[in-house]
Amino acid sequence: xxxxxxxxxxISAARSNPPGGQAPYAFEKRVMARVRSLxxxxxxxxWGRPLWMAALSCVAVTxxxxxxxxxxxxxxxxxxxxxxxESVVYASMDLHSEEIW
Amino acid sequence: xxxxxxxxIAAVLKGDCAAFEPLVAKYQSRVFATARxxxxxxxxxxxxxxxxxxxxxxxxxxxxGEAPFEHWLMKMxxxxxxxxxxxxxxxxxxNISELTDTExxxxxxxxxxxxxxxxxxxxxxxxxxxxxxxxxxxxxxxxTLLEIEEKSVKEIAALTGWSLPxxxxxxxxxxxxxxxxxxRITKEKYL
Numbered sequence: 352x353x354x355x356x357x358x359x360x361x362i363s364a365a366r367s368n369p370p371g372g373q374a375p376y377a378f379e380k381r382v383m384a385r386v387r388s389l390x391x392x393x394x395x396x397x398w399g400r401p402l403w404m405a406a407l408s409c410v411a412v413t414x415x416x417x418x419x420x421x422x423x424x425x426x427x428x429x430x431x432x433x434x435x436x437e438s439v440v441y442a443s444m445d446l447h448s449e450e451i452w
Numbered sequence: 453x454x455x456x457x458x459x460x461i462a463a464v465l466k467g468d469c470a471a472f473e474p475l476v477a478k479y480q481s482r483v484f485a486t487a488r489x490x491x492x493x494x495x496x497x498x499x500x501x502x503x504x505x506x507x508x509x510x511x512x513x514x515x516x517g518e519a520p521f522e523h524w525l526m527k528m529x530x531x532x533x534x535x536x537x538x539x540x541x542x543x544x545x546x547n548i549s550e551l552t553d554t555e556x557x558x559x560x561x562x563x564x565x566x567x568x569x570x571x572x573x574x575x576x577x578x579x580x581x582x583x584x585x586x587x588x589x590x591x592x593x594x595x596t597l598l599e600i601e602e603k604s605v606k607e608i609a610a611l612t613g614w615s616l617p618x619x620x621x622x623x624x625x626x627x628x629x630x631x632x633x634x635x636r637i638t639k640e641k642y643l
Contacts, residue, residue, distance in 0.1 A: 365576075371488070372488075379480060382480075
């Protein structure tokens with residue numbers, strides 16, 4: 352018998368004896384025990400937590416900026432601001448009048 | 453009424469991991485039959501099947517539902533079996549001369565009979581396993597899918613993720629590898 356005959360016979364023997372698909376008793380329970388020990392991994396859950404953290408920190412920074420700008424506007428007195436503006440505007444005139452006299 | 457595969461998959465993706473159990477129960481026999489083509493020890497077969505279902509659970513969100521779930525799962529099973537063969541490459545047998553008595557009997561009976569079928573299926577299965585275990589992982593995968601399971605080149609490409617030319621090249625090399633092993637047997641036993 353040559354090797355090609357043997358090849359055909361071995362292949363036909365393999366085809367006529369397919370392996371069985373019988374599973375051990377309660378194999379699915381064993382798989383489920385492993386599955387339950389795993390945390391479900393999805394792309395949404397992977398990105399969700401860091402995105403929430405980033406969103407919360409952005410909100411916190413925005414609120415701090417808002418509070419700071421609100422406080423700085425209210426601490427500036429309108430009267431002192433107008434007096435300062437007046438003195439700046441009239442400063443050149445004062446200098447000029449001093450030279451005349 | 454039993455829930456369909458797509459309903460069960462949707463439930464798993466929503467977080468109900470218990471919905472995965474009917475899928476395991478439904479498809480485990482197909483995955484076991486596939487794994488038994490590549491692994492001999494039952495403990496190895498169980499490890500492969502378990503790994504297939506764990507991978508399927510972890511990658512379930514990548515299942516688009518364009519093809520049946522069974523096709524997607526069998527792709528995963530074949531690729532896991534290939535990984536198993538590659539990782540156990542060092543353990544594969546390199547000596548065919550130590551055939552058991554039943555295997556030698558089967559060979560002699562087959563050699564003398566013009567008919568392909570032989571009654572001693574256990575001996576045939578053991579001898580087939582012994583011959584296949586000497587092939588390289590890629591050769592064993594191709595011979596199993598192409599010649600034993602009689603799948604087309606296109607189907608093998610889809611299952612393994614190899615390109616069509618690569619499947620053809622590997623099939624050519626696998627047949628040459630198998631011829632070499634078988635010619636060694638025929639020389640040792642019949643010359």
